[in-house]
Amino acid sequence: MSGLSPDDATIGILIIGVLLFTYSILGSIDFGAGFWAMLYGRGRETRASELANRYLSPTWKVTNVFLVLFVVALVGFFPRAMYVLASLLLVPVCLVLILLTVRSTFMVFAYSADKYRGLLRVVSGITGMLIPALLVSVLPTTLGGFIVMTPDGPQLDYGRLLSSPTEYAHLAFGFASELFLAALFLADYAREAEDEAAYAVYRRASLLLGPLTLMTAVLVTYTMVPEAQWIVAKLERQVPLFGLSVAAFALGYTALFWHAGGGRIGRPRLAIVLVIAQYASASFAYGRAHYPYIVYPIMTIEEGFTNKLMFQSLLIGYTLGALVMVPSFILFWRLFLKDKRYLRQE
Amino acid sequence: MGTTEMARALFGTSMAFHIIFSTLGVGLPFMIVIAEILFHWKKDRDYAVLAKRWTRGFGILLGVAIPSGTIVGVMLALLWPGFMEIVGQVIALPFQVEIWAFFLEALFMAIYVYAADRLSPVMRIVSVVLVAVGASASAVLITDAHAWMNTPRGFQLVNGQVTDIHPWAAVFNPSFFITSMHVLSTAYLTGAFAVTSIAAYKLLRGKLEEREAAYHRKALMLSLIIGGAMALLSSANGHSTAQMLHHHQPEKLAAAEGLFETTAYAPLSIGGWTVESEQRVRGGIEIPWALSFLAGNRFDTVVKGLNEFPRDTWPPLYVHTLFNLMVGIGVFLMALAFGAIFWRAWLKRPYPRWLLALGTITGPLSIVGIETGWIFSCTGRQPWTIYHIQRTAEAAIHAQSLAGLFVLFVSLYAFLLVVTIFVMRFYFHRHPVAPELQHPLEAPASLHKKRIGGGRLGGSPA
Numbered sequence: 001m002s003g004l005s006p007d008d009a010t011i012g013i014l015i016i017g018v019l020l021f022t023y024s025i026l027g028s029i030d031f032g033a034g035f036w037a038m039l040y041g042r043g044r045e046t047r048a049s050e051l052a053n054r055y056l057s058p059t060w061k062v063t064n065v066f067l068v069l070f071v072v073a074l075v076g077f078f079p080r081a082m083y084v085l086a087s088l089l090l091v092p093v094c095l096v097l098i099l100l101t102v103r104s105t106f107m108v109f110a111y112s113a114d115k116y117r118g119l120l121r122v123v124s125g126i127t128g129m130l131i132p133a134l135l136v137s138v139l140p141t142t143l144g145g146f147i148v149m150t151p152d153g154p155q156l157d158y159g160r161l162l163s164s165p166t167e168y169a170h171l172a173f174g175f176a177s178e179l180f181l182a183a184l185f186l187a188d189y190a191r192e193a194e195d196e197a198a199y200a201v202y203r204r205a206s207l208l209l210g211p212l213t214l215m216t217a218v219l220v221t222y223t224m225v226p227e228a229q230w231i232v233a234k235l236e237r238q239v240p241l242f243g244l245s246v247a248a249f250a251l252g253y254t255a256l257f258w259h260a261g262g263g264r265i266g267r268p269r270l271a272i273v274l275v276i277a278q279y280a281s282a283s284f285a286y287g288r289a290h291y292p293y294i295v296y297p298i299m300t301i302e303e304g305f306t307n308k309l310m311f312q313s314l315l316i317g318y319t320l321g322a323l324v325m326v327p328s329f330i331l332f333w334r335l336f337l338k339d340k341r342y343l344r345q346e
Numbered sequence: 347m348g349t350t351e352m353a354r355a356l357f358g359t360s361m362a363f364h365i366i367f368s369t370l371g372v373g374l375p376f377m378i379v380i381a382e383i384l385f386h387w388k389k390d391r392d393y394a395v396l397a398k399r400w401t402r403g404f405g406i407l408l409g410v411a412i413p414s415g416t417i418v419g420v421m422l423a424l425l426w427p428g429f430m431e432i433v434g435q436v437i438a439l440p441f442q443v444e445i446w447a448f449f450l451e452a453l454f455m456a457i458y459v460y461a462a463d464r465l466s467p468v469m470r471i472v473s474v475v476l477v478a479v480g481a482s483a484s485a486v487l488i489t490d491a492h493a494w495m496n497t498p499r500g501f502q503l504v505n506g507q508v509t510d511i512h513p514w515a516a517v518f519n520p521s522f523f524i525t526s527m528h529v530l531s532t533a534y535l536t537g538a539f540a541v542t543s544i545a546a547y548k549l550l551r552g553k554l555e556e557r558e559a560a561y562h563r564k565a566l567m568l569s570l571i572i573g574g575a576m577a578l579l580s581s582a583n584g585h586s587t588a589q590m591l592h593h594h595q596p597e598k599l600a601a602a603e604g605l606f607e608t609t610a611y612a613p614l615s616i617g618g619w620t621v622e623s624e625q626r627v628r629g630g631i632e633i634p635w636a637l638s639f640l641a642g643n644r645f646d647t648v649v650k651g652l653n654e655f656p657r658d659t660w661p662p663l664y665v666h667t668l669f670n671l672m673v674g675i676g677v678f679l680m681a682l683a684f685g686a687i688f689w690r691a692w693l694k695r696p697y698p699r700w701l702l703a704l705g706t707i708t709g710p711l712s713i714v715g716i717e718t719g720w721i722f723s724c725t726g727r728q729p730w731t732i733y734h735i736q737r738t739a740e741a742a743i744h745a746q747s748l749a750g751l752f753v754l755f756v757s758l759y760a761f762l763l764v765v766t767i768f769v770m771r772f773y774f775h776r777h778p779v780a781p782e783l784q785h786p787l788e789a790p791a792s793l794h795k796k797r798i799g800g801g802r803l804g805g806s807p808a
């Protein structure tokens with residue numbers, strides 16, 4: 001488009017990337033926590049389950065707004081990409097929506113219909129667990145290998161997608177990441193609540209899942225080759241960032257073994273911060289390799305971008321909105337993630 | 347059915363489902379704010395109990411409102427990519443600001459429910475006011491996008507390219523103000539009459555101790571006053587909305603009234619159905635001159651008939667029935683509310699059983715009003731998605747089979763409706779009001795101590 005400096009679209013995609021990353025972390029923790037709450041709901045580890053529920057009760061709605069924020073921002077910054085994205089993503093995204101609805105309503109209903117709590121929790125735990133994995137497995141569709149051009153525009157070739165190993169590698173990566181991030185976060189939450197019993201449960205889970213996520217991540221990159229040669233070549237140029245990512249993981253993982261004083265083992269706060277850094281640098285590397293395509297090779301960010309005027313209004317709108325909301329977020333954080341009276345109620 | 351028709355069916359059904367929960371999600375917080383304020387003003391603990399119980403119901407409904415809203419938000423983007431292409435370039439702002447309203451509501455709802463015992467009374471009222479503000483603001487903002495579809499401004503479409511963009515002209519399009527007023531007042535009306543329904547039902551069933559009956563009578567009187575006032579307001583701004591149609595969407599008004607020939611002293615038809623071959627409404631009651639008055643406040647106002655417009659741009663003619671239902675419900679609710687208040691407050695008589703029986707249906711009727719009103723507005727805009735600019739077929743996603751998804755979503759909605767009603771009944775059956783009236787507002791933190799994540803309203807999620 002004329003009068004548009006190329007930088008605007010890059011800024012736009014950077015904002016989208018940050019929002020997507022934020023939601024994938026928050027969503028993983030949210031859905032993963034639902035799963036852990038379900039898993040530990042019955043046996044001896046009920047304290048761990050209660051802790052997860054205590055985190056979820058006030059936060060799931062806020063997390064959901066981040067998902068909506070991402071969708072709205074995508075449409076706002078890249079409205080002209082919608083045709084292509086809609087025809088590719090309609091079916092998988094609708095499936096996610098159905099799972100999401102069952103998950104959220106059943107989670108809420110579980111509080112209100114105590115007689116059926118067990119059943120409702122199992123359904124919401126399992127549907128929730130599937131969501132991040134499904135969302136991650138949408139990623140390969142943007143790499144180009146699974147698209148067929150029809151007279152009505154691009155369509156997804158489901159046969160090819162579902163018979164491709166990379167799809168399942170992505171799925172596995174989604175599962176592992178979600179459970180790992182949630183376990184690690186809840187370990188930190190338990191430490192904050194000074195609940196060492198729950199902490200031990202989540203630390204154990206994190207120790208188990210950490211190496212597993214790394215393995216599935218490697219699997220993802222290896223299975224990518226046949227369908228998406230173009231991105232593999234570009235990913236190779238991002239080796240320094242991936243190296244950084246692995247280093248952050250290694251450091252974060254060992255932080256779970258450090259002594260924290262008072263006979264307690266592990267520094268979960270440090271671990272979760274480093275692991276988020278691990279995911280951030282890997283995502284950034286992946287995003288840079290994907291750039292400038294939204295969907296390879298049919299849609300670049302330039303082609304999908306909005307006009308300059310709307311771009312500027314959006315930037316102002318997001319900045320002002322974020323500034324106005326900051327105090328509310330701080331209050332929320334203090335009440336539910338810091339306040340011992342909430343964290344430690346019996 | 348083609349893809350476009352399937353997309354309309356899928357999207358319309360999803361909206362019709364979302365609107366039930368979201369309208370109550372706007373109306374109930376408004377009632378909760380009023381009850382909280384009355385509690386502090388009159389120092390009558392019954393109002394605090396009311397606020398608490400409504401909040402629990404609201405918490406359950408939000409569990410459906412939020413995911414169903416997420417569904418329609420995402421579907422809007424996926425099913426109408428042609429529409430979103432223009433939306434994103436012209437009227438992205440309200441969608442974006444709406445996100446902040448959602449955040450406001452979600453954050454403060456959690457604070458109101460789960461941190462109530464750690465808040466000062468003032469902060470508690472502030473929290474619940476912010477919940478209500480967030481909900482109302484999200485309704486106004488989404489209505490802005492809808493109003494813009496009816497009266498689009500702020501851009502030109504030249505050879506399929508969007509040019510000459512003025513985002514603020516789009517935001518402040520001519521029908522924005524009046525349409526938002528109507529949507530807000532009818533949402534408050536729905537929240538109020540939902541309360542009326544429950545209170546009237548409890549009183550009608552009888553077998554109540556006097557203490558409990560008094561509690562329900564307070565709820566009934568409060569909701570009748572708010573509901574009646576909102577019904578009056580809704581009729582007034584509904585009247586202005588009709589005048590807006592007269593100026594900006596004459597086809598829609600003509601279809602609403604089954605008017606074919608342009609004329610002054612146009613009659614208003616109530617009931618009946620529009621028959622195209624006879625060019626009239628058959629089986630309805632005609633009030634002479636009333637349509638002209640409705641459209642322009644003067645009997646000699648010239649109202650355009652459908653024959654002024656090319657046949658392929660007429661809305662479907664059954665919108666006449668939808669419009670009738672909405673207006674009829676508005677008039678009925680207003681009459682009922684004022685009648686009941688007069689009976690009770692003036693004549694000081696107990697409510698007769700037939701009045702209570704009528705009271706129980708006001709909540710469902712309000713929902714029917716909301717549904718018919720929206721479907722009238724959206725279907726009455728056909729064949730346009732953006733009035734006189736973009737046809738629905740141009741807005742829709744291209745060739746995809748939507749039938750499977752349609753069946754899936756409709757089953758999901760039917761299932762959720764049943765489960766939600768079940769959970770509501772189950773919850774309030776298990777937690778009757780009587781014990782709460784006996785020990786009203788015991789030390790908040792001690793309530794539901796054993797419940798996970800429980801605060802003052804521990805039993806309810808938010």
Ligand code: HDD
Nearest residue numbers: 525529532581584585587588673676712715716719720723
């Ligand atoms: C309980 C709900 C309810 C009640 C009692 C009424 N309305 Fe309404 N009406 C709505 C709920 C509603 C709504 C669902 O909120 C709509 C749909 C779209 C909108 O903007 O508001 C609406 C739309 C709507 C429109 C179409 C606006 C458009 O297409 O842009 C008109 C002309 C009226 N109303 C007029 C009235 C009149 C004259 C009423 C007299 C009593 C009335 N409404 C009562």
Ligand code: HEM
Nearest residue numbers: 064065068368371372412415416418419422448451481485
């Ligand atoms: C005028 C009709 C509508 C009204 C009154 C309304 C109102 C509401 C309300 C009160 C909520 C709950 C908000 C919260 O607690 O966060 C909600 C949720 C939502 N609505 Fe609607 N809505 C309407 C139409 C729409 C439409 C057309 C869309 C899509 C474009 C939409 C998108 C959403 C979304 C995405 C959510 C979920 C927000 C969240 O995650 O919290 N709504 N709506």
Ligand code: HEM
Nearest residue numbers: 354358361362365426488491492720721724725730731738
């Ligand atoms: C919340 C109550 C609403 C209901 C019940 C509703 C209902 C419907 C129905 C039934 C249709 C299909 C029309 C037909 O084919 O005859 C439709 C279409 C549509 N509505 Fe609404 N609607 C609502 C609110 C909104 C709002 C607030 C927006 C604005 C963002 C909106 C945007 C659309 C769009 C884009 C279409 C598809 C294009 C078209 O058919 O014109 N709707 N809606």
